[in-house]
Amino acid sequence: MSSAFRLEDYDVSPITGFLPEQEPARRLADSYYTPWLVLNEDLQALQLTGTLRARVEEEKGGHLPVLSIDRLIDERERRWAYTILGFLAHTYVWCDRQHVKTSLPAGIAVPWVQLAHALELQPVVSCASVVLWNWRKLDPQGPLDLTNVTSLQTFTGSTDETWFYLITAAVEAHAIPILRAIPAMLTAIDTQDTRAVLAFLHEMRGVLADLPALLNRMYEHCDPHMFYTKIHAFLTGWSNQAATGLPHGLLYKGVDDVGVDPNDHATLIARHRTHAGGSAAQSSIVQVLDIVLGIQHYPTGQPRDQRSIASQNDPDLRRGNYLVAMRAYMPGPHRRFLEDLGRQCHLRAFVQDQGAPEILATLRRTDTDEACLREDMLTTYNDCVGHVRRFRDAHIQMVTRYVVSPARKSGTATVTNSTALPTPYSHGERPRQNMTAAPVASHDPAWTPKATPPVDSIPSTPTEKSAQVSPHLPPTAGDEFFLSVRTRTIPTSQTSIPSSSASTVAPSESEDWPVSPPLDSPVSRFSLSGLRRAAATWISAKASPTFETDSFTLPARNASTTTTINAIAASTFMGAMTPQSENRPSSRRASEGGETAVSDPSSPVNSLLVVADQPQQQQAVKSPAVAVMPRTGRQELLGSGGTSAIKFLKQVRDETTEGLLH
Numbered sequence: 001m002s003s004a005f006r007l008e009d010y011d012v013s014p015i016t017g018f019l020p021e022q023e024p025a026r027r028l029a030d031s032y033y034t035p036w037l038v039l040n041e042d043l044q045a046l047q048l049t050g051t052l053r054a055r056v057e058e059e060k061g062g063h064l065p066v067l068s069i070d071r072l073i074d075e076r077e078r079r080w081a082y083t084i085l086g087f088l089a090h091t092y093v094w095c096d097r098q099h100v101k102t103s104l105p106a107g108i109a110v111p112w113v114q115l116a117h118a119l120e121l122q123p124v125v126s127c128a129s130v131v132l133w134n135w136r137k138l139d140p141q142g143p144l145d146l147t148n149v150t151s152l153q154t155f156t157g158s159t160d161e162t163w164f165y166l167i168t169a170a171v172e173a174h175a176i177p178i179l180r181a182i183p184a185m186l187t188a189i190d191t192q193d194t195r196a197v198l199a200f201l202h203e204m205r206g207v208l209a210d211l212p213a214l215l216n217r218m219y220e221h222c223d224p225h226m227f228y229t230k231i232h233a234f235l236t237g238w239s240n241q242a243a244t245g246l247p248h249g250l251l252y253k254g255v256d257d258v259g260v261d262p263n264d265h266a267t268l269i270a271r272h273r274t275h276a277g278g279s280a281a282q283s284s285i286v287q288v289l290d291i292v293l294g295i296q297h298y299p300t301g302q303p304r305d306q307r308s309i310a311s312q313n314d315p316d317l318r319r320g321n322y323l324v325a326m327r328a329y330m331p332g333p334h335r336r337f338l339e340d341l342g343r344q345c346h347l348r349a350f351v352q353d354q355g356a357p358e359i360l361a362t363l364r365r366t367d368t369d370e371a372c373l374r375e376d377m378l379t380t381y382n383d384c385v386g387h388v389r390r391f392r393d394a395h396i397q398m399v400t401r402y403v404v405s406p407a408r409k410s411g412t413a414t415v416t417n418s419t420a421l422p423t424p425y426s427h428g429e430r431p432r433q434n435m436t437a438a439p440v441a442s443h444d445p446a447w448t449p450k451a452t453p454p455v456d457s458i459p460s461t462p463t464e465k466s467a468q469v470s471p472h473l474p475p476t477a478g479d480e481f482f483l484s485v486r487t488r489t490i491p492t493s494q495t496s497i498p499s500s501s502a503s504t505v506a507p508s509e510s511e512d513w514p515v516s517p518p519l520d521s522p523v524s525r526f527s528l529s530g531l532r533r534a535a536a537t538w539i540s541a542k543a544s545p546t547f548e549t550d551s552f553t554l555p556a557r558n559a560s561t562t563t564t565i566n567a568i569a570a571s572t573f574m575g576a577m578t579p580q581s582e583n584r585p586s587s588r589r590a591s592e593g594g595e596t597a598v599s600d601p602s603s604p605v606n607s608l609l610v611v612a613d614q615p616q617q618q619q620a621v622k623s624p625a626v627a628v629m630p631r632t633g634r635q636e637l638l639g640s641g642g643t644s645a646i647k648f649l650k651q652v653r654d655e656t657t658e659g660l661l662h
């Protein structure tokens, strides 16, 4: 029986849903925590003055002590501490994009990891920290809606960022009547109470009908340019961030380096964490809608037949579901809510059974009222699915406007859907989603959307089509490339050496490219040296690349630059990886700048992924596996100028449409 399903068991309130019933804490009672609060208070000022890092880094004369979390008095305080440490951490890492920090000081890392553990979250900024636990009412006696709330903290201090968080919170809050009605709906299904299920669906339809308009209120106060250039940069996590300077992720000092010899780079690199950053994809409510309606989502980027096979049989094929992966970034109780609801909710099956054509045909002859009721249930169910689809359509348009279009304007859009970059939308396990319905409480007027202009009438919204950029624009002088190298092992049978130095085969999106092995391992050092040496030769004497640990920038010089780089990567790769080839000795020595490295034929690493920043062009090259990729601001969000996000979102939208019952 599902009747035992209780919202309060999952820290879900019938009044405020996934938002806490009590306003989030704004201070921490014990003055012991003053060092955190002071930094939090001055977060934007410290950014502007460029002094934030100096304030927390001992080596720069600052000091942020490692504080114990034991003096936080309750869950509210723990949440607030987690939130402000998140703002502090992401500001610390990203405030200077030219010199991104690759590790977090212990004063931030240690308590943040402990708090994340206690709250069953990841130590990274999440929707919970910036939305659920980051608001206050302006008038304490007033309503909890967009007329009376603001955010407690932002990275930028802008109204745009506040609005971004508040609209996300408003979407959460708007669907509270659905949450409230779920337990009774589950009971109604158990007891085969068709009328109660229908009442639930009517209520749900009423709520969902307003959702796209509410989402579109984003346009009122959140400027796309501001979002693209400033806000998302801080929300970025450390997964898939080779191009932004974190090829291995982030090292949490005082946590992950404890007991490791500081010179043991291999171990230290292996200890780096890779967490996705904050995204409204971590909002639980939209997943609730999918679960309630029984909308199935599949691993991203696989052919349709593969995906449906994946849904039934092979657990390995089920990997790659980004939406499920995002649950790890939701508070533990909310995650469990989704999981348990997925197990207990059979709404779709109920509607389907009750509305089966043969049953309806019989009922139309024997019991017209019952037939009408069931037809109404079927129609209302489909209306609900249709509204979720409309919400996703509006959201895709929004992502086009806030990500794809600014990326294109700023010249960072690179295109083709055949991106070789493994998208972030390919993690985790596919959820088991079934369904269920119920008597419904009256619709909460709080958070109700105001009338907004239709999104089509908003000027300068690009169509998705127009946002596509030609994949073959030549680079121009002054373009910069940023290369980083990742390696992996692929079966020897697939590593045919190309005859030309630059073939163009995109590795499939689902391919997994783990972070590089340590830079001081023979193969990668050889490869990097080879890249450097070859770059100097190939790009000509005028180029003066500046080399960093595992990346370097090259001024683009002519239209063949990308091909040249592919060739460099390919030849270096071949030089390093094919010691048996006819021109090469079995163990090849390369010398550069006094440094000698030896390729290791026994190394399991046999492939390179080269990530390149190049504004207008993306090419993927396998040689056997060398890919030239674009650099973007935020890989999770902006992979290929947002086009991989759009591709993912369209798949999710189309899967929603597949939920319609016929």
Ligand code: HEM
Pocket: 164, 167, 168, 171, 172, 215, 218, 222, 227, 279, 280, 281, 282, 283, 286, 287, 323, 392, 395, 398, 399, 402, 403, 636, 637, 638, 645, 648, 649, 652, 653
């Ligand atoms: C400026 C506004 C927004 C932008 C640019 C944006 C961007 C994105 C992007 C790029 C993704 C792909 C996944 C990822 O990168 O994490 C995504 C997913 C998602 N976003 Fe947004 N988003 C915006 C507003 C919102 C709002 C207000 C909500 C409301 C809850 C929302 C809910 C979702 C959901 C649920 C997903 C997962 C995909 C799905 O279920 O359809 N987004 N968003």
